[in-house]
Amino acid sequence: MPDPSHDEIKQDLLTNPRYAELFAPYHPEAVARFAGNYASQKFEWQWRGPKAEYSQTEALTQLSEAAYCRLWDIQRKKLFDLQCRWRAGEITHPGLNCTFDFGAYDAAIENCPVLPPISPDELAMYCDFVRQSQDFDADVLDCYHTEAYGLPRDWQDYHDLRLHAQEEAADLPDDERRAGDPPAWYDFHNLRTGHARLLALPDLRGPLEQPYLQAYYAHRQAERAAGPPVQPPADARPTFLTVAQQEALEHALLHQFEPPKLRRQRAAYLAEQAREAADEQVEADFAYLKTLGPDEIVPLEAAADWRAALRQAVVETRRHQLLAHLPQVYEAYLLREAQGISHPEADGPQWRSTYAKGMRESLLDGRELLGQPRNFDF
Template sequence: MSDTSPDEAKPAANEPRTEADILADPRLRELLAGYQPWSQDSFLKSYAHVLSDLHYQGERYEASLEYLLRQHDQEAYRQIWAIQHQKLFDLECQWRAGLVTVPGARLTADFEDWHEAIAACDVIAPISPEELALFDAFLAQLTDPEDLEPDDLCHDFWRYRSYPDLHGEDDADDTLTPWTDYWDMRRGTAYLRTLPNRRGELERHYEQAAYAERRRQRAEAVATPPDPRPNAPSYGPEFDTLVREFLRRFEPAAKLRQFETKKELLAYEASDNAGDLEVALERLQEAGQAVIPIEAHADWRQAVIQAGNRYYLDQLRAALPRVYEDYCQRISLGISLTPPREKRRYRKCSHFEADEPIIREGRRALGEPDDLNF
């Protein structure tokens, strides 16, 4: 008789059942009584393999399926914050023009800080069902996911405000996002973009006064003859030209050939088709067994890219109701909202903390009160 007790024969809690344990289990044998005896051991051995696989990989299978079923939820949740960015920009345009007062707004820099932490911004109302429906309609008419970049909206708004003289020039990279254009067209808010930037101009006036005072107080440096030689390039076409000259003069011929080969590969990888096609194929592979229609096109790559884009945008739209329900539930429960994958900007201080000293310095230089009441 074995000295091992029944409890000791059982596998540890963190280990799967052994094949021997399964073969000796009378409960399993009873369920297999209706099958040929010779096949029962074969089944039980396969069953032991299944149990072992599920023990070690079961949670991963569940997580993988959850990802496939909800893989677009996180991105859809990130994208809906474009609504809040837009509403904050609308409010900022009015505040800069002096048409409204905004609690907590002391300088234009406050809006920059709110854009960068949009989930914590409490000067705008939560997303409404009507606003979500408008965003869904925007997604429905899009053809290129590249038009969706809510993390960059605050930069686009800043650039648009900072370079008003460029507005309307064909070559100027100052246009607002497709989402802003769509929002303005549907809500009649385009006039907000033409309001005067009185507050921004005042802040710029004080900044210039501060810098002028610094220049006045700064002792003139000892004049030294300027060096007429240009700086050696460290990137760009001039750098490449100089590298080629060095390789031609000082290195084996193979090095120049390899350098040109590298440039050709980089040019290929940077081409729209190369990168977009890779992304489209990845998106379509993640679609699983879903049938994705591909429209006819003279270039098969463009057909695949368009199909991948449409599938991705459709999946974002399908995820909107789920992520909005979660968004509303968090608000009702008082749970803080943090957009996933929000770009982290590591700063020593906020925009307000960076701008306040120079503006107050300018006011002092002009003999005005040392405060922000202007």
């Protein structure tokens, strides 16, 4: 049944005897004016209210989903520490057979069978990390992406993280480093637990896989060589430029071949782009603040740049909301654990599961090619 119109609402108020006692103390003219105003308001409530309810519910849902995704950062760090110890031969587990298992478990971290449940102390440590994060957006909210290309970060990339630790220990200049930065949560966790030492453990297991992978790759190469001849590329030089190479070429062109006028125009253009980006950030920040409930307090600190003050206010509000929702999603997590219910899949890097399964098969193929059983007993 459709909602009544404005006129129907007003007519009901003025003629329905059930309202007689409520309106008796007031003059009929006052009641008529009230009925007209109330009918207008009720019509608005019925028309716009459902959308407002949906927006409020959606905002709360998004907050809970963000907190739920972050909860699994705790398990990803535990899985990486487990990988370091497993590679060094410190521990074994029936669910761990090869190094590629860690990528597969990371892709399904919500129900990883080789990790113990999240403890209250682990949640408390992660909440401390959220509170103390200096770059909350990059370190917490957007922690699955790299800075350069926005590609999903591999939280189980043992070789890259170990190389980063070695480059840090050697104090290499930034332009000589090849490893990416680890997740900020890893650094925080290591400082609290001393688990940075795990990266110094020897990798005993990884090298054992190499002969089988080499046999597999050699077999694939022989198969390709036996097929139709593949024309070598006409130019072996790389067809992809890194960000640093693009910037170097641009700088060379501007200063060796272009007039000063173009360099001034470029500087003006980049300044304009920066202003537009700042305006877009302001619009995004205001859009976020509009989703907050009327009881949400958003303090604004004094600052020379009001945009910076607004940005910091939004960051701190999002930090506060995440800290408020993490205990809630953890309680739901504990309830599912107690009842033996699988945890829902979170929003995270899922693509590595297919890669990990493919590499497991390649490893087993290599075993067969070398006359070994198709298993992981090596």
